Amino acid sequence: MATLPSASPSCRAHKFGGSSLADASCIRHVADLVLADDAERQIVITSAMQGTTDALVALAETAACGGHWHEPLTRLRQRHLDTAQALLARPEAVLAQIDRHCDELAALLHAVALLRQPGRAALERIHGMGEVLSTLLLHAHLRERGGDYALLDARDVLVVRQTDLGALVDWDASARLLADWRRAHPQHRVNITGFIARDPDGFPTTLGRNGSDYSAAIFASLFDADELHLWSDVDGVLSADPRIVPEAVPLPALSYREACELAYFGAKVIHPQTLTPAIARNLPILMRNTFNPAFPGTRIDADGDHASRGPVKGLTLCSQLALVCLEGTGLIGVPGTAERVFAALHAARISVVMISQGSSEHSICCVVRDADAQAACDALEDAFARELATAQVQGVTVQTGISVLAAVGDGMAGTPGVAARMFEALARARVNIRAIAQGASERNISVAIDSSAAARALRAVHAAFWLSPQTIALAVIGPGKVGSALLDQLQSAMPRLRERHAIDLRLRALASRNAAWLFEHDDACDWRARMQCPPSAAGLDGLAAHLLDAHLPHAVIIDCSASDSVAQHYPAWLAAGIHVITPNKQAGAGPLARYQAIRTAQAKSGARFRYEATVGAGLPVISTLRDLLDTGDTLIAIEGILSGTLAWLFNSFDGQTPFSELVRQAHALGYTEPDPRDDLSGMDVARKLVILARECGLSLSLQDVEVENLVPEPLREADRDRFLAALDTLDAPMQARLDAARRQGCVLRYVARLTHDGQASVALRALPADHAFAHLRLTDNCVSFTTRRYCDNPLVVQGPGAGPEVTAAGVFSDLLRLAGSLGAAL
């Protein structure tokens, strides 16, 4: 057995759940674990074999409504007989006992079938038979392996009284009966049936559903154990439901209070009742995995884990709830309203999950189970009938399809900003909060939200508290030169981003001009292989819907096309909360109305639009300008070399190699736009100037820019292939421009200029050989900002301004900045 958390305590209690006792080999494994435990004394409490209690409940229901219970009972009997045969070397005595118990069960079911209205005592006797059988099997097996174990039927000693609050233990009576039993059974090791007990009159009863943990805590207390180990098939308590958050992590330690908060909402962590006897005796509980005993699991004690990373330990999500709201001007300042609300709900036997009331007292709302929603509404309408009739109360409303998400942790108490972080994460994940509750203990913040957003909300908040990485659903449009380079960069960076920065990028879709691919399994990014699969019929709208469907908290579309038709979708995507990142200049420099629609959609939804690579590729041109303006500087002028292609062409053009040949090379190197005329016409540079002008708040459009077009007139409207075939018609005019410049001791550079009053021009200019723009290299862009602060000596951003790799890196930086703003650890 793996090392146990404390060295040889004098008494250790173990409780095994049904999954640990599913069949003979599981029971053998359980025996290995307890026989290897070196505690001086030991008690072992067992649940029924997996599925047995459900089967017994179904048997009783079937018998009560006159159905066929014989066959299912035979199956249940046979399962236990087969397990005994497989488990024991000498099974005869146990087989006989199983038969005896199953005969008793048959007699009880027969009586239930006759009476049709079974009494509670008969039902509880039937429901508790699973523990009797499983404990018998484990006990016999342990004895065969030499363990000196006594067998205790909990119904002989454990006395409980059924109350509204569940089964309450009569500790004195139980301790007396146990002391009598122990005189006859002096062994240091005891097998005990979980879940079952007796009532004060000596009739069999149970501790309620999932009551075996409770009986384990009770017996640990009665036997004065030092530790209670609760064994199941999971690695202790997880930070969230792993079916929704696969990245949920096991928690090493919890305080009793945290465990109570997490236990609530049926997180299947631990039944809250279990904690009552443990808290009373300061008994540590260890939640462990029978099938992974080397893993330490979760320790629950008075201290919890002081050294834990953050204020929030875990999250719970409870669904199938409804929000019931009573609203009325007549409620304001009237004492007793809350009392009447809860008295009415109590009378209707409705449990209230969450309560919220604003300080105006104008409305009071509470969350109840979905199934109770109508009854709750009726009860409140009855209770406030008079006020409704006189319009002092305006109405009782019910909203079904509600979930409650709760963040839990001792560290939340007294820590400012926890609620802010939770609400911010929800806002970023586009989740609307319907109601909020936090008690004065500050250990639990609960929010009621629409169930349709519940999974996204849980993931977003889980990531926001560093319990798991920030998960981002990605779609890349345009896997051309820049898009491919970006996808390769993403693919190789993903593991590092996950491990070092807790960013989990999920490639969910790809689209090229004619096809789209939507992915379901999104944890890897082998995008080339994925594009070999048949494409989907979805268009760009389908692609966006697929991203939003993923229940991942954040969705990003990266548009690496040069297409205006793709840019037309941006306002709708941003309005839907999808972040957009692009090197495509069509949106930034397109029609002003669309640009404004993008800004409006962005402002409304909070989604981000990032486009740093549209100007200067990977250079920080736009962010530099933004920083200048945001810190209060005023623009006087921008002058620059804004085209990597034109920079490279005029840096390389010395008259030796024809200009057309250089254009072909620039195209092959990936510097040009998909159609190199966009560069040669000056339009690409003009677009960049418009983007910069709009960044400064100027309402500039392309037609406002004075543009010198280098493409000869006849080729401007030709199709792209004809243009490329006729490129050498550029050679003579460009050679003439070069010769003329040289005669004046100048060099040729394509220069963009913008002044604060919106004068904008782009043109090929002859500049003196000592001009700063004359000394650039390769594709270098150079942007010079003259501002009120930088007026004598402008601020200059310079460096490579074209090429797939650097552009992709610029886009990638935008993505990382976005992830940072979403809360990733960058």
Ligand SMILES: NC(=O)C1=CN([C@@H]2O[C@H](COP(=O)(O)OP(=O)(O)OC[C@H]3O[C@@H](n4cnc5c(N)ncnc54)[C@H](O)[C@@H]3O)[C@@H](O)[C@H]2O)C=CC1
């Ligand atoms: N190459 C560079 O150095 C830089 C490029 N950019 C911008 O990056 C973008 C991409 O440039 P490249 O990769 O060089 O071009 P590319 O022609 O190699 O790739 C464009 C991709 O977009 C796809 N596409 C075109 N129309 C589409 C549509 N309607 N729907 C879906 N996909 C569509 C094409 O199939 C292709 O895969 C352009 O907007 C360009 O202005 C920005 C800065 C520098």
Ligand SMILES: N[C@@H](CC=O)C(=O)O
């Ligand atoms: N073709 C463009 C690419 C970057 O926007 C350029 O050459 O600058």
